[in-house]
Amino acid sequence: MIIAEKNYELREVQKGYVNRTLYINLTNNEIAIKPVSNEMKEKFIGGKGFDLWLMWNSLPKNRIIKWNDLENEICISSGPLGGSIFYPGSGKSIVTSISPLTGIIIDSNVGGYFGPYLKFSGFDALEIQGKAKNEVIIYIDGIEGLIQIKEVEVSEGLSEYSHELTQQLTEKYAKDDAEKQRVSVVSSGPAARHTKWGMLNFSWFVRGRNWASSKQAGRGGIGTVFKDKNLKALVCLSPKVTINSNNPADLEGARKIGKMHSQEIIELDPIQNEMRKVGTGHLPDIMNVTDLLPTENFRFGMHKEISGKDIPYSREIMRTIYSGKEGADGCWIGCTVSCSHYSEGHQVLTGPFKGQKVIVDGPEYETIAGCGSNWGVWDPKWVLEVNFYADTYGLDTISLGTGIAFVMECYEEGILNKEITGGLDLSFGNAKAAMELIHQMAKGEGFGLVVGQGIKEMKKIFAEKYGADPKFLQDIGMEHKGLEFSEYVTKESLAQQGGYGLTNKGPQHDEAWLIFDDVIRNSIPTFEDKAKALRFFPYWRTWFSLNGLCKLPWNDIQPLSQREYPIKDPKTGELVRAKIPDHVKWYTEYYSAVTGRQSTTDDLLKMSERVYNFQRIFNIRLGKGLREHDSNLPYRAVGPVTPLEYESRVDRYDGQLEELGFDIEGKSTDEKIKKLRQHREKQYSKLQEAVYIERGWNQNGCPTIELIKELSIDFDDVLSVIKPHQ
Ligand code: SF4
Structure with missing residues (x-):
């Protein structure tokens, strides 16, 4: 009607x-x-x-x-x-x-x-x-x-x-x-x-x-x-879409740059990440090799037994899971990356569609890591099962993955038991029980209903109703600002801790993905480097969301000329190579050609800086968005919480303590954990201060009036929100 x-x-x-x-x-x-x-x-x-x-x-x-x-x-x-x-x-x-x-x-x-x-x-x-x-x-x-x-x-x-x-x-x-x-x-x-x-x-x-x-x-x-x-x-x-539907100021100019970028993707993708064949499915084995793949609620960064690329989510195996023709899977017309792969013929194992053969959109990296390794589940058919039902029930697989991983650890720690879970054995690895929770979420019943309120809410319930230690729950519950972490182990990357903690919306990697530069390439070793990166990358990535763009073509396939650039500019210390300057230049020209606004790279960054700060101020208007809300990451994101975790990387952690001048001789693991924690939490606070300075915010985490004027958003109602926090 x-x-x-x-x-x-x-x-x-x-x-x-x-x-x-x-x-x-x-x-x-x-x-x-x-x-x-x-x-x-x-x-x-x-x-x-x-x-x-x-x-x-x-x-x-x-x-x-x-x-x-x-x-x-x-x-x-x-x-x-x-x-x-x-x-x-x-x-x-x-x-x-x-x-x-x-x-x-x-x-x-x-x-x-x-x-x-x-x-x-x-x-x-x-x-x-x-x-x-x-x-x-x-x-x-x-x-x-x-x-x-x-x-x-x-x-x-x-x-x-x-x-x-x-x-x-x-x-x-x-x-x-x-x-x-x-x-x-x-x-x-x-x-x-x-x-x-x-x-x-x-x-x-x-x-x-x-x-x-x-x-x-x-x-x-x-x-x-x-x-x-x-x-x-x-x-x-929609009306029919043509090459001119978006009616650029300079169609030929815009097409020319688009063609160059598309050609480069087609040429280089096969020798780089093979996005056209496996999309983000190329990532799990790289993450496993580098000890960054969330495993059992972020306790570990790799499979317990398989340390190389041979995990059951390897690129080779993922290639056999995706159907369809290479290059035909774009989520918008003309995207040559075409990484939106699907899997045909998954036979549903549980729930209302049990027995049917279905198409699954995905699975992508976050789903594989969140609902696979992070649950201690190492079987692609269960990842497909979760992917299918999450999509059809309307669930975010990142929150679902991180949330159920938290529940599984609580179960293994004895905080939860079968009486509380309605008979479900929620040990790590039990994909069937996890599926039952998901079906309960769709029906609005059972323990699944509690889980679906999110980690922040579960922490309260588990402490108040089941007598769990709130401090331990805070340490292992991987949420910040209320949002569940996306799927990267940040314990050994201070910059990525900032990339998650100092965000506008909560720990989602689309603002700053610095883990490789920090941990693998070691190209941002100092506080100053990390703080600069935590200014540039959130702003640059914001620019894609102002313009209706996907950021994958920017950095998931990189031009060969990239190798000619120094990692850092010797004069300014700015990261050069990670920014992919050739592509940034193309985006600047593309923007100018479509809108007719002749722009420089600095103009593009200023656009993002303005909106980023505006969003920050919007959060302050909503009663949050200040230093206290950027603080208190769950300690698991910063360092090892349990002796088991510490022992799994004992050489690394012992070595760090020795570098700090701490005599580890005769010290218990608990004592070492405590010492390491004091150091790492201080480092995060120092980073927070450095980033605020870099972004032009005061130490309360609030944009200053000068900055807001410079960005030309000093409207009366904006000023009235920030004035009390100057
Ligand atoms: S727009 Fe982005 S997500 Fe979609 S197919 Fe292209 S690269 Fe992949």
């Missing part, structure tokens, strides 16, 4: 923008179109910048808004470069909301076609506020110029499972087979309603698979907010 609708005038994209956004309020069914000003484009660029600016203005400023308040929003925007089909990785959507896990802004950069389709249908961003009484679908028809809010009727027979629902809606809204490629669906599944780990699937129809595949906006529970708003799905039907 249609409960609201609005016709609108179709409009062409101009230099990457349509210059208007779409606002929908599900409480009163208002549908409104808002103009995009030049100032909004200059200062906030698009993507995450637009999302944050829209939220900043629409959320009430007189109180702190919670994730499930009517006023919380879900915003989706691509960005001015999003939708170009001549440059690899140019079809991302960026989603923001207030997270149920952290209470601050969460943002996800996701593939699938929705963001570009939204733009080609006439809107640079979609802003959804309020809650519907009953489940609704928002439909945007970019061919007819029509927006509808439709209440879902039982007689429609729409599935509650995201993968089935996506196929149903793709069929329903495409007038014929050829039109299926013009439909993109955003949806979640039943577990998003019962847990705080809900994610969103963004679809695209793949003719070769005859299937609508999905990429996930996974982090922070955006799917939970979606379900709380009583959204069943968003559907966009």
Whole structure:
């Protein structure tokens, strides 16, 4: 049943923008179109910048808004470069909301076609506020110029499972087979309603698979907010996409750079990471070799017995798991990296689809590490099983992986037992029991319901109800700011501890992935180096999310000329090689060619610095975002918590203590752990101070008024948020 609708005038994209956004309020069914000003484009660029600016203005400023308040929003925007089909990785959507896990802004950069389709249908961003009484679908028809809010009727027979629902809606809204490629669906599944780990699937129809595949906006529970708003799905039907749909200021110039980048990928990928064959599935064995693969709740960094590349998630094995043709798996048109692989014919082992053969989108590295090695599970068929159900139930596999790993350690430590878990033996390695938890999350019952509230909440419950030691739970529960860690062992990398702890949204590697430069290449040895890296990389990576881009083409396949650069500039000490200067230059030219704004690399960084600081200030407005919230990483992220962990790397840790002048002779492991801890926690604090200085923040972690003026975001309401913290 249609409960609201609005016709609108179709409009062409101009230099990457349509210059208007779409606002929908599900409480009163208002549908409104808002103009995009030049100032909004200059200062906030698009993507995450637009999302944050829209939220900043629409959320009430007189109180702190919670994730499930009517006023919380879900915003989706691509960005001015999003939708170009001549440059690899140019079809991302960026989603923001207030997270149920952290209470601050969460943002996800996701593939699938929705963001570009939204733009080609006439809107640079979609802003959804309020809650519907009953489940609704928002439909945007970019061919007819029509927006509808439709209440879902039982007689429609729409599935509650995201993968089935996506196929149903793709069929329903495409007038014929050829039109299926013009439909993109955003949806979640039943577990998003019962847990705080809900994610969103963004679809695209793949003719070769005859299937609508999905990429996930996974982090922070955006799917939970979606379900709380009583959204069943968003559907966009786009006009035909052509080389000129994004209408660049200089089409030929932009195409030329895109062609160079694409050619380089095709030439170099086979001798580098083979993303076109195995995607991020090339990573688990590298991580295992370098002792960085999360294993049994981040206690270890590798398989206990297999130390080389021969783990059951090796590149060789992953290659046999993925189906399809090399180069045909892009999550947006024209992406030559084409890393969005899938696996066909997985025979489901448990739950409502048991026995069926299904397509699984993935598995990608984070799922393999999170729901494989981190659970002590070393069998790809169980990773496929988790991947399939997480997608169809609407669960984030990173939080799921890290969360269940925590539960497994609590079980092995005797904090939990079968009486508490409802009879489940949750020892490491028990994939079947983990699957049962996941099915419970979808049904909203049993111990799975407790687990799905996230580690932060579980820590409280386990201490209050089951008498666990809160300090131990704090040490081993791998969450920070409320968000579960993504899948890298950071114990031996101070820079990556900062890369997780000093983030805006919580420990997610998309802000700063410094672990290799720090641990393997040892190219950022000093505090100053690390602090500089923790300024540059979060800003540079933010730039991709302002523009609707994927960052993988930037650094996952590297030009040969890269080797000619010094690791560091001898004069300035800046990291040169890690920044991939040839690609940064291409992105600068690409941005200038599409938007017509002639820009330098410094301009690009300034764009990101502005939005990054704005997000920080938004968090302060929400009652967080200061030094205390960047502090207190769980100690497992910093060093060994238990004697077992210490002993597993005894030579390394003993050596470090000796370097510090500590006499280890005759000392117990507990004494050594204590000493190492004092040192490492101090190091993290020192790093925090150095990074704040580098970013132009005061030691309370708040951007200074001078910086905000320099970034031209010294609006009255911004200043009033930061003034009390100067
Ligand atoms: S590199 Fe991979 S994730 Fe990024 S846009 Fe291309 S296919 Fe999608």
